[in-house]
Amino acid sequence: MTGPTDDRGNGDNRDVTDRDATDRDGTDRNAADSEDELGLERTEREHREADEHRYFVAETSEGAQELRPRRTTAAGELRSEVGAVLRLPEGGYIDPADIDVERREDQTMIINMGPQHPSTHGVLRLMLELDGETVLRTKPVIGYLHTGMEKTGEELTYVQGATNTTRMDYLSPLHNELVFSLATEALLGVELPARATWIRMLMCELNRISSHLLWMATNGLDLGSTSMMIYGFREREMVLAFFDKTTGQRMNHNYIRPGGVAADLPDGWEEDIDIICETILARSYEYDELLTGQPIFRDRTEAVGNLTAEEALALSMTGPILRSTGVPWDLRRTMPYLAYDKLDFDVIVGSYGDNFDRYSVRLNEIRESIKMVRQIAEMMPPGDYRVQDRKVTPPPRARIDESMEALIHHFKIFTEGFRVPEGEVYVAIESPRGELGCYMVSDGTSKPYRLHIRAPSFVNLQALPLLLRGGLIADAVAVISSVDPIMGEVDR
C-alpha cells in the first residue's frame, strides 16, 4: 500500500488521482491525463468521471483474483475457467487458445455477478464471460465473509471451540460441532456413552432435514416457485423449534461438545419427533406435486448443469453433488461414524448429475433422514448423555452448591480448559453438503495448535466453471443454487 492514507476525506479529486496513478502501475500518469488516446482535449467533467471510474475500480478490484480478458490470462488458468477438468490421454494436448475461436473478444463481455446478487445465497461473487446469454467462462471470487475462524480456533480452548465451528456452516451447525468434537475426542481417546452418540445422531439427522428443507426453499425461489420457499421455511421452523427446546437456540447451538452433548433431550421429545416426522414426510409428497412433476420445473432443471462421475471425483466433489452423478458414496454408509452402521437406510444416487438429480437426491435424503430419525427414536438407549470423565466434563450443577472442589473444578474447566494429548487427526463426517472434515493438531495444551476445517461448500464451488459452461445465464442461477454453497463455510 503506497498511497497516502491521511489525506482522504477532503473531497479533492486530485488526491485520488495521484494516489491511484502511483498505485496502479507506479508511474505518474497525470501528464497524460489531459489528453485521451485520440489526443482530444477533455472537459473538466470528463476528467472527473474518468477519475471517479478509476478510483472506484481500484477500490473494488480484487486484481488477479478476478476474471480477466483472455489475452492476459495464462493457459492453465484459462483451462480451469472454461471448466476443463479431465486430462487427455498421455501426449494429447489442446491449446486453450483454440477454444471458442469462433468468438472474437469484442463479441463477448465479462460481467460481474455478486457479491450482493440475491440468488448467490450470500456474498458469492461470480465473474462470467458471456457471449450473448451463453456463459463461456466463470470464476468465483470469494472471501467476502472471511473472518479467520481457523485462526480464532487456535485461540479458543477445546471447551469453547464448538462455539466457533458452529458458526461456519450456519445451516448445519450441529454437524460442525460434531466434527470438532469427534476430532477432539479422537485425540483425547475418550469413549462416549451410548446415549450421547445416539442423541448426536438424532440431532444431526434432524439438522440434515432442516438444511435440505432450506435448500428446497431457496432452490424453489431461484426457479420462481415462491410457494416452495414459504413451505420450505415453514417445515424447517418445526425442526428449529425442536432445536430451540433441546439446545436453547435455533441456530449456533454449541450443543454437541467434546465429551457428549450439553443437555439431555427434553421431556416428551418422542412426541415432538413423531409430529415432526409425520408432518414433514407427508409434506415431502406435496413437494412432489408442487415441483417434481411440474413441467416448468423439469424444463428448468433437467439436463442443466451436467456433471459426470469422473469429473466430480477429479474435482473432489462430495455429498449430494457426487451422489447425483451415480457414485454411491456416503460417509454414513461407507465409513460409518457414531452408530450409523446400526441404522437401516438407503444411499440415494442419481444418474445424470444434472440439477434435477441433485434436487431429487436431496428430496429423498429428507425422507431417508426421517426414516433414520424414527429408528433412532425407537432404539435410543438410556443412560448418560455425556462422558463422566472429570477431566473433560464439568461436575453437575447440584454438586457445585455443596462441594468446594466441584466449584474449583468447574471453574478450571471453563477458564483453562482441559489438556489434550499431542497428536494430529483428520476426522470426516457427512454433512448435508458433503464431506466435512476436521484436521486438528494438538501440541498438548488446552487449545488446538491448528484447526483446519475441510469445508464441503468451499471445494464444491470449484465445479461452477464446469457446470455453467455453455449454459444460459438464467440457468446459472439454478446451477449455483443446486451446488448449495453456504458462504459462511466457504470463507470461514
Add this chain to the structure above:
Amino acid sequence: MSETTPTTAPAPSSGEVLPEVPRLPDRLVDQLAFPSRDTYHRMVAAFRAAGFEMCADLCAVDYLTHPGRTLPEGVNPERFEVVVNLLSLSVRQRVRIRVQVPESDPAVESLFDVYPGTEAMEREAYDLMGIVFTRHPDLTRILMPEDWEGHPLRKDYGVGRVPVQFKEAPGPR
C-alpha cells in the same frame, strides 16, 4: 532444498503406518506417509494411479512454536508441513501425506495436474500460510483481499497488528 531423505518409496503399499497415531474406534486406520519434497509429487501420482480417486483435503500447518512433534526416523522437522488427505472410494481408505517444507524456501509442487480439485485448496494454503505451489495455474489469494500483506495463519503473524481496514476505503465524509 532440504536434505531430507525419502522415507518411503513412491509406492502406495509402502506408506508408513505410525501405530501411536490416535484414531477413532471402529474407523478405518488412516495410512500416513512422509515423502520428501522431491518425491512428494511422484508419490501422490503413484497413489492416484493405485486407485485413490479423490484428494479430499489439502492444508498447511506452521510448526513454528511446536517444533518437537513426533515424526518417524529420517524425517527432518521443518517449519511448515503440507498435509494432503487422499481418499480411495473403491477400497474405502484414506491416506494422509505429510511433507516437510522449510521456512527458507516454502515451495512445493502443485498437485493440480494430478487432482484438479486441489486448485482452491492450494490457493487457500498459499493465501493463509504462504506456501508457494509451483506450477499452479492461478496462484493468487483467495480469501484475503488481493493487496493484503502477510499470511494470517502463520504463527508469527501479529494478531491485531493490522488496523482493520479494507482496501483504501475513504473515511466518513
